[in-house]
Amino acid sequence: MLLSANPLEGLEQQIVFGIASGSIYASLALALVLIYRAMEAINFAQGEMATFSTFIAWMLMTTFQWSFWITFPLVVVLSFVGGVALERVVIRPVERAPILTMILVTLGLFSIFNGLSGLIWGYTIRTFPSPFPVSPISLGGVAIGFQDLGLIGVSLLLLFLIYLFFSRTKLGLMMRASALYPQSSRLLGVRVGWMLALGWGLSAAVGAVSGMMVAPVLSLDPNLMQSVLLFAFTAAVLGGIENPFGAVIGGIVVGVLLALVGTYVPHAEDLRLVFGFIVIVLVLLFRPAGLVGRAHVTRV
Amino acid sequence: MHSLLKPGPALWLFLLLLAAIAPLYVLGRFPTLEWAYVWALLIGMIGINILTGYCGQISLGNSAFMAIGGYTTAILIYRAGWNYLLTIPVAGVLASVGGVLLGIPALRLRGIYLATATFALAISAPSVIRHFDQLSGGSQGISIPPAEDPFGLVSSQSLTSEQWLYYMALVIAAALFLFSRALLSTHVGRAFRAIRESETAAVANGVSLAYYKTLAFAISAFYAGVAGSLYAINTAYVSPDSFNVGLSLALVVGAVIGGLGTGIGPILGAAFTVWSPTYTQILFNTKPDIAFGVLLILVMYTMPSGIAGGVYRLWAWYRRQRAAGRPKSGEEGTVQVGKVASPPEVSGPGP
Amino acid sequence: MALLELQDVVASYGSRRALHGVSLIVEEGSIVAMLGANGAGKTTTLRAITGLVKVQGAIRFDGRSIAGRPTEEIARLGIAHVPEGRGTMSQLSVLENLQMGACLRRDPKAVRQDIDRVYGYFPWMKSRLEQPAALLSGGEQQMLAIARAMMMRPRLLLLDEPSLGLAPIVVRGIFKIIETINSEQGVTIMLVEQNARIALKSADSAYVLEVGAVAVSGLARELARDESVRKSYLGY
Numbered sequence: 001m002l003l004s005a006n007p008l009e010g011l012e013q014q015i016v017f018g019i020a021s022g023s024i025y026a027s028l029a030l031a032l033v034l035i036y037r038a039m040e041a042i043n044f045a046q047g048e049m050a051t052f053s054t055f056i057a058w059m060l061m062t063t064f065q066w067s068f069w070i071t072f073p074l075v076v077v078l079s080f081v082g083g084v085a086l087e088r089v090v091i092r093p094v095e096r097a098p099i100l101t102m103i104l105v106t107l108g109l110f111s112i113f114n115g116l117s118g119l120i121w122g123y124t125i126r127t128f129p130s131p132f133p134v135s136p137i138s139l140g141g142v143a144i145g146f147q148d149l150g151l152i153g154v155s156l157l158l159l160f161l162i163y164l165f166f167s168r169t170k171l172g173l174m175m176r177a178s179a180l181y182p183q184s185s186r187l188l189g190v191r192v193g194w195m196l197a198l199g200w201g202l203s204a205a206v207g208a209v210s211g212m213m214v215a216p217v218l219s220l221d222p223n224l225m226q227s228v229l230l231f232a233f234t235a236a237v238l239g240g241i242e243n244p245f246g247a248v249i250g251g252i253v254v255g256v257l258l259a260l261v262g263t264y265v266p267h268a269e270d271l272r273l274v275f276g277f278i279v280i281v282l283v284l285l286f287r288p289a290g291l292v293g294r295a296h297v298t299r300v
Numbered sequence: 301m302h303s304l305l306k307p308g309p310a311l312w313l314f315l316l317l318l319a320a321i322a323p324l325y326v327l328g329r330f331p332t333l334e335w336a337y338v339w340a341l342l343i344g345m346i347g348i349n350i351l352t353g354y355c356g357q358i359s360l361g362n363s364a365f366m367a368i369g370g371y372t373t374a375i376l377i378y379r380a381g382w383n384y385l386l387t388i389p390v391a392g393v394l395a396s397v398g399g400v401l402l403g404i405p406a407l408r409l410r411g412i413y414l415a416t417a418t419f420a421l422a423i424s425a426p427s428v429i430r431h432f433d434q435l436s437g438g439s440q441g442i443s444i445p446p447a448e449d450p451f452g453l454v455s456s457q458s459l460t461s462e463q464w465l466y467y468m469a470l471v472i473a474a475a476l477f478l479f480s481r482a483l484l485s486t487h488v489g490r491a492f493r494a495i496r497e498s499e500t501a502a503v504a505n506g507v508s509l510a511y512y513k514t515l516a517f518a519i520s521a522f523y524a525g526v527a528g529s530l531y532a533i534n535t536a537y538v539s540p541d542s543f544n545v546g547l548s549l550a551l552v553v554g555a556v557i558g559g560l561g562t563g564i565g566p567i568l569g570a571a572f573t574v575w576s577p578t579y580t581q582i583l584f585n586t587k588p589d590i591a592f593g594v595l596l597i598l599v600m601y602t603m604p605s606g607i608a609g610g611v612y613r614l615w616a617w618y619r620r621q622r623a624a625g626r627p628k629s630g631e632e633g634t635v636q637v638g639k640v641a642s643p644p645e646v647s648g649p650g651p
Numbered sequence: 652m653a654l655l656e657l658q659d660v661v662a663s664y665g666s667r668r669a670l671h672g673v674s675l676i677v678e679e680g681s682i683v684a685m686l687g688a689n690g691a692g693k694t695t696t697l698r699a700i701t702g703l704v705k706v707q708g709a710i711r712f713d714g715r716s717i718a719g720r721p722t723e724e725i726a727r728l729g730i731a732h733v734p735e736g737r738g739t740m741s742q743l744s745v746l747e748n749l750q751m752g753a754c755l756r757r758d759p760k761a762v763r764q765d766i767d768r769v770y771g772y773f774p775w776m777k778s779r780l781e782q783p784a785a786l787l788s789g790g791e792q793q794m795l796a797i798a799r800a801m802m803m804r805p806r807l808l809l810l811d812e813p814s815l816g817l818a819p820i821v822v823r824g825i826f827k828i829i830e831t832i833n834s835e836q837g838v839t840i841m842l843v844e845q846n847a848r849i850a851l852k853s854a855d856s857a858y859v860l861e862v863g864a865v866a867v868s869g870l871a872r873e874l875a876r877d878e879s880v881r882k883s884y885l886g887y
């Protein structure tokens with residue numbers, strides 16, 4: 001199932017809607033970017049891991065009747081720990097393996113998490129409670145749902161936190177250095193392996209946030225994040241794959257473009273995914289550093 | 301290449317003979333049909349092996365080419381009344397056109413980017429098929445009449461219909477296998493390998509990246525197209541979800557498990573499918589699955605260069621043991637075969 | 652007391668041996684120079700100490716065996732290694748490079764003082780803190796690498812050709828700084844040098860390596876005085 005706009009509404013409405021759904025892609029793209037920055041690899045299981053986290057949240061809220069505001073931080077923390085553990089146990093043996101090995105291992109994780117979600121929670125579609133009130137507010141004649149505002153707010157907040165973490169904290173600096181210069185970092189006593197694990201943990205946590213934001217909109221099943229993952233790829237590539245800021249811009253651009261395509265191209269519903277594919281190919285061909293990507297500093 | 305991985309004609313003949321008599325004496329009806337799928341899959345894996353194993357280009361999108369092949373066959377039979385045998389080459393050719401189209405952008409993409417782009421292709425293929433429902437039958441798919449053999453062997457009860465499907469797929473697979481061996485031993489194969497080892501060096505030696513990479517994609521897609529066509533004929537049905545990303549995974553995983561860049565790899569990979577129940581389940585359900593994922597990861601840990609590479613390593617280890625007379629401590633680096641083996645620890649100057 | 656001790660250390664790159672049994676001792680508080688022709692195995696010896704290359708044989712630091720331990724754990728024991736090629740983190744800023752040197756320390760006040768001390772040694776750095784290290788010249792990167800290692804407050808500092816690419820006047824300055832680090836902060840130093848003359852002037856003792864083994868060793872001033880050693884190994 002995909003996010004779809006109501007074609008009868010006006011352009012402004014479509015754009016607002018596009019920005020909101022783009023925020024979802026942006027948040028998962030942020031998770032992808034975090035791992036890419038840590039180890040120059042793409043985690044193909046990112047979406048499935050997020051879905052798994054979301055199911056845990058769903059279980060806590062329905063079976064145990066916990067409130068959203070307790071469940072949410074708890075699941076984020078759990079996902080962080082899970083991400084760290086996953087890196088230490090599953091990824092570590094192939095940390096330095098060739099790219100194909102890495103890709104296949106994360107594809108293996110894709111299968112495992114998708115299968116686990118299906119096995120534990122089944123394939124029926126569930127509704128996931130939204131933390132935001134349903135009623136829209138009106139801003140300059142455009143109705144904006146709290147849901148949409150919430151999505152936008154959450155991904156901007158995530159971006160801001162990630163920015164602060166990497167630019168203002170010592171740990172963030174150590175993670176950047178380990179990713180770019182593993183040997184130099186080791187010589188300075190940095191446990192590079194744990195920095196990687198931390199990257200996975202952060203990424204899993206961000207993914208969990210993304211999943212819990214998407215689920216109320218798309219409703220929850222084991223394949224929840226697959227289409228989202230494709231658009232997150234698109235967003236990440238559009239933003240230059242190692243740039244968190246770019247990922248968010250990319251996500252929003254993708255969201256708006258999709259909304260516009262949905263409005264103005266008849267029967268385009270099924271073509272949304274291939275649209276993502278085409279954008280990925282075009283960007284990689286013509287702007288491999290992404291729309292907002294900056295080239296690396298080098299002496300000339 | 302190592303002698304063990306380069307079996308002589310005698311071994312190939314023996315394997316072929318074994319495959320030829322198996323359905324007559326050993327296999328029941330259902331296993332025979334299952335093996336007919338395996339041969340189709342083998343063709344797809346040979347395609348991956350050429351592209352990834354020899355030319356070094358990753359593709360997670362070959363399920364889309366299988367879809368082109370499968371739908372070409374189904375549509376030509378269902379809407380144009382073609383004989384299904386004639387549709388097979390057309391399926392291959394149309395798929396290879398798709399391969400060229402993908403090959404052009406793929407020229408400038410490497411590693412993780414190529415994987416991402418082709419993954420996106422695989423994810424989006426089913427929805428495109430669904431979109432053109434006038435032609436493709438949408439989510440319902442297309443049913444086609446069961447394949448009848450042109451020689452009347454089935455109607456005269458000399459063969460069961462499963463056996464016919466089996467032999468047809470086997471013959472095509474064997475022919476395409478031989479073709480790939482022949483092709484890889486020419487300058488084309490050398491160019492592929494040169495590109496795999498180092499694109500820069502290949503260019504310096506006058507290898508045209510544009511030409512050979514596109515060629516590799518085209519050939520790989522041709523094999524996928526034929527595989528998809530046989531898949532459709534075996535099942536007598538196609539639907540968008542038969543050709544999802546899980547199928548791409550199955551192809552890549554089979555080729556990797558067998559041993560990329562080795563002749564026998566795809567055969568080992570395809571044979572593996574029969575021994576791995578969860579794996580065949582993927583073929584028929586096309587649903588990712590826990591055991592499959594676990595298996596995949598375990599194989600990457602233990603045999604990064606596949607069964608063929610693993611066997612070779614064991615063999616090399618055995619010979620070293622015999623040569624040394626006594627076990628030696630780890631002075632020599634481990635022998636690793638093929639592209640997927642991990643490189644030695646970085647020892648040059650830092651980044 | 653010996654701070655660092657190597658005994659019959661053998662190291663190989665793949666199947667190729669680079670060290671054939673190196674034994675040496677670095678006394679606490681001293682400056683030890685390691686000299687030798689290109690390819691003699693000087694860099695490899697340093698890499699062996701910090702675990703960047705697989706070794707056999709015994710390596711003891713402060714009485715503890717460190718052979719076979721991971722690089723980061725060796726560094727955490729207090730060994731700073733300025734590698735050949737400087738290990739500049741070129742996309743990080745100059746300041747971030749310095750901060751990385753101190754990233755494991757838990758004494759922010761002392762770190763700030765150390766940064767000030769670095770400005771004292773290398774005044775040019777102060778005005779270029781925000782620049783990416785990639786924009787520094789080769790010699791400036793060399794100084795940054797030494798400064799970064801100082802930020803670790805190591806007990807043992809391994810320097811691989813600190814004079815490489817530096818103007819002669821700067822070389823003299825660098826060696827002054829090295830001597831100061833040694834005498835004021837009590838950091839033991841082991842340095843690899845091509846410039847034997849200046850290295851022997853600063854060092855207390857020296858080892859000359861030849862094809863992966865120690866050929867000559869002794870007190871620095873005695874080696875410098877010994878004409879035959881100078882002629883056959885040091886080339887001046």
Ligand SMILES: Nc1ncnc2c1ncn2[C@@H]1O[C@H](COP(=O)(O)OP(=O)(O)OP(=O)(O)O)[C@@H](O)[C@H]1O
Pocket residue numbers: 647648664667668669687688689690691692693694695696
């Ligand atoms: N990464 C490597 N792979 C293979 N062989 C290497 C590697 N690094 C060094 N060697 C070899 O090991 C031997 C010792 O090299 P090392 O770098 O220790 O020499 P060095 O004394 O530092 O020389 P220089 O003064 O030129 O820096 C040389 O023969 C060199 O060719």
Ligand SMILES: [Mg+2]
Pocket residue numbers: 693694695735
């Ligand atoms: Mg050297």
